[in-house]
Amino acid sequence: MPIQFTLDLPDEVFDHPVIRRLTDVCSDLTILMNDMYSYNIEQARGDIHNAVIVVMHQENIGLNEAMKWVGDYCLKLVHKFLEDLCHVPSFGREFDDQVKHYLNGMAYWMRGHDSWSFESQRYFKEGGLDIQKSRRVVLLPRESSN
Numbered sequence: 209m210p211i212q213f214t215l216d217l218p219d220e221v222f223d224h225p226v227i228r229r230l231t232d233v234c235s236d237l238t239i240l241m242n243d244m245y246s247y248n249i250e251q252a253r254g255d256i257h258n259a260v261i262v263v264m265h266q267e268n269i270g271l272n273e274a275m276k277w278v279g280d281y282c283l284k285l286v287h288k289f290l291e292d293l294c295h296v297p298s299f300g301r302e303f304d305d306q307v308k309h310y311l312n313g314m315a316y317w318m319r320g321h322d323s324w325s326f327e328s329q330r331y332f333k334e335g336g337l338d339i340q341k342s343r344r345v346v347l348l349p350r351e352s353s354n
Contacts, residue, residue, distance in 0.1 A: 215306045217299075226295050227307070233289045234314040238321050240282050244275060245325040245332075252348035289315075 221227055243259040250258050264274040299307055325331055326340035339345055 215310055217303055217306050217310065221299050221303060221307055221310075224297065224299075226292050226297065230289060230292050230296075230311060230314065233285050233292070234318055237282055237285045237289070237318055240278055240285070241318075241322060241325070244278055244282075246330075247275075248345050248348055249331060252351055254350065254353065289318075 222231070240259055247258055247260045251261070260271070260274050260278055263269070263277050264271065267274065267277060269277070293311065296307065296311065298304055326336040329336065332339050332345070
């Protein structure tokens, strides 16, 4: 179910191939960015359910290469999103403003998630804004399982 912002849009809008692709890219991009940002905390806990770890194993590559792989894939998704925005059809005067609001909301969600990930202390404790600029993270030690 897409984020609907209390909009009154017909199913035909959400079922349109361009709108579906934009919605899917928004979800995929948010999930992948989250996995990149949460990797350090998750690897310290021994968690394995993370796209970076999956890429490391699937491609038989190290952490830096996997981060680059996921980052490059995210960049492709951003370009795909921007390209599809250029091909959003008109759904009629009655719905076009609402469709624009919906698409802006998805873009704000992705951008907001990115900012929140560095500004909150969820993933980077302190220094998130410095990490956002440098893109360098010191790996946390593995937690012991007692």
